[in-house]
Amino acid sequence: MPAKIVRAQIPRAHSIVTCQRGEQIYAEGDATDKCFQVSAGAVRVSRVFANGGRQVVSFHLAGEMFGFEAGPQHRFFAEAIAETRMAVFERGPVQQHLPELLALAVDGMxxxxxxxxxxxxxxxxxxxxxxLTDLSNRLGGTRQLTLAMSRQDIADYLALTIETVSRAITELRERSVIALRHARIVYIMNPDALRSLCGDAASPSEPARAG
Amino acid sequence: MPAKIVRAQIPRAHSIVTCQRGEQIYAEGDATDKCFQVSAGAVRVSRVFANGGRQVVSFHLAGEMFGFEAGPQHRFFAEAIAETRMAVFERGPVQQHLPELLALAVDGMxxxxxxxxxxxxxxxxxxxxxxLTDLSNRLGGTRQLTLAMSRQDIADYLALTIETVSRAITELRERSVIALRHARIVYIMNPDALRSLCGDAASPSEPARAG
DNA sequence: CGGATCATTGATGCTGTTCAACAGATGTGG
DNA sequence: CCACATCTGTTGAACAGCATCAATGATCCG
Incomplete structure (x- = not known):
């Protein structure tokens, strides 16, 4: 997974807003008239199904941008998963910054x-x-991760169930690859072992990006 | 799935090339100095793993563009899966068409x-x-589909095995939702039934786009 | 302390994979 | 034109991994 999430500095942030944990930032069908840059906290972008199921498409941490979509309406939901502060960019002014938008779209792709x-x-x-590896990289390579998201969020992101996520974490703990100070505080004891467990799909083209 | 795949007319196609079935168009690691528009045939974009596994990211049919990536090197392989004719666009000239590139990136995302x-x-x-529904839409809503790709290609695209794809097709046939004139020629007998089998994830936000 | 929420653990079952054999289509040479 | 080889797709049986259902444990917050 690419650790890079576009952090382009687009000028003219119109405002700064703060969202509480669980608060909705935009909904499916809302106008795509803004995009956002997280300055503190974390955001979940997801789709919700009729049967209650959910697919989390992405998480966004401090410094990362989100909310840019093509059509006039959002196709996903965005919610704060912790108390979150964000810079808001109006779409109109931003559209004069095509190169930055392109970078955002490409990164999203x-x-x-x-x-x-x-x-x-x-x-x-x-x-x-x-x-866990990706998260560690995006947090600047720390070995101690404080997870902003619940097990359910992780499960919906990885297309697993909460129980399977829990069992996987338990197994990593039993193998002494990680330790848990707390359910939400993960310490990576053996980064090499963790990386070797990531399997083939871990960006074979990228030379083990340092984080 | 969105039927729309960008068909923007970017001027200055530098050349037209023809590829044989199975021929590689670009490889992982190749320079991303061109992008392409299929004029006839079909293209498969995929990643290949050390263990021989493969994930097909997209297929591209007549009229559709592909090959646009962010970094200097391709992260996927592109191959013709049938005899294919394409227009080639050099990256340099194309970069003056930011709005079109943005549309491409957004569509890819x-x-x-x-x-x-x-x-x-x-x-x-x-x-x-x-x-099958998506393919039908992209082919202009025809009920008779000629599949350019093998069962293995479909399996790698849908993240299934070839056997599971085969069994699913057999079941659709037994339910009289489709008929097979040939393994590669599918006739959609009951488009409504087919659509209703697609489940929740079929673009809940989109009002059943006609194709 | 007590209730609510979140996470872990266990037992069981289903879906899709794996391994294996067969069938149909395509192509080649005698 | 048919025998043979090859490639692609279908079908069957057993297995594995993850989901599901259910119960217990930990944490948070009043």
Whole structure:
């Protein structure tokens, strides 16, 4: 998974907003008139199905942009999964910054394609190992991760069930690859072992990006 | 799945090339100095793993563009799966057409995200039904589909095995939803039934786009 | 402390994979 | 034109991994 998520500096942030944990940022069908940059907290972008199921398409952490879509209406939901502060960019002014928009779209495409490969071809434990590795990279390479998201969020992101995620984490713990100070605080004891558990799909083209 | 695949007319096609069935168009690691528009035939974009596994990210039919990627090197393989004629666009000149590139990137992102949802949340028969529906739409809504791709290609696209794809097709046939004149020639006998088999993930936000 | 939410663990079953054999189509040479 | 080889697709049986159902444990917050 690419650690890079576009952090382009688009000028003219119109405002800064703060969302509480669980608060909706936009809904499916809402106008795509803004995009956002997280300054603190974390955001979940997902689709919800009639039967209650959910597919999380992406998480966005501090520094990362999201909310850019092609059509006039959003095709996904975005919610804060922790108390989150964001810069808001109005679409009108932003459209004069085509190169930045292009970078955003391309990054979104690449991440979706990598995620596709993971969900299509990796086992449960590989997905979880990859998830933790990616998160560690995006947090700047820390070995201690504080998960902003619940097990249910992780499950919906990795296309698994909450129980399977839990069992995978337990197995990583039993193998001493990670340790849990808390259900939401993961310490990566053996980064090499974790990486080797990620399997083939971990960006074979990329030379083990340092994070 | 969105039927729309960008067919933007970018001027200055530098050349027209023809590829034989099975011929490689670009490889992982190749320079991303061109992009392509299929004029006849079909193209498969995929990633190949060390263990021989493969994930097909997209197919591209007549009129559709592909090959646009962010970095300097391709992250996937592109191959012709039938005799294919394509217009080639050099990257340099094309970069003056930012709006068109943006449309390409956004379309790629959306398709990858929709594909993600399908692979993450749909059963085998739902995936196959959706695949056939999407293909029919992209071919202009024909009820008779000539599949350019093999069962293996379909399996790698839908993240299933060839056997499971075969069984799903057999079941659709036994339910009289489709008929096979030939393994590669599918006739959609009951489009409504086929659509209803696609399940939730079939673009809930889109009002059943006609194709 | 007590209730609610979140996470872990266990037992069982289903879906899709794997391994294996067969069938149909395509192509080649005698 | 038919025998033979090859490639592609279908079908069957057994298995594995993950989901499901159910219960227990941990954490948070009043």
């Amino acid at each position: 690449e991440r979706a394609q990598e995620h596709l490969v993971v969900i299509g071809r990796q086992s449960a434990i590989e997905r979880v190992a990859l998830f | 959306e398709r990858a995200q929709e594909h993600l949802v399908v692979i993450g949340r749909q059963s085998a028969i739902e995936r196959v039904a959706l695949f």
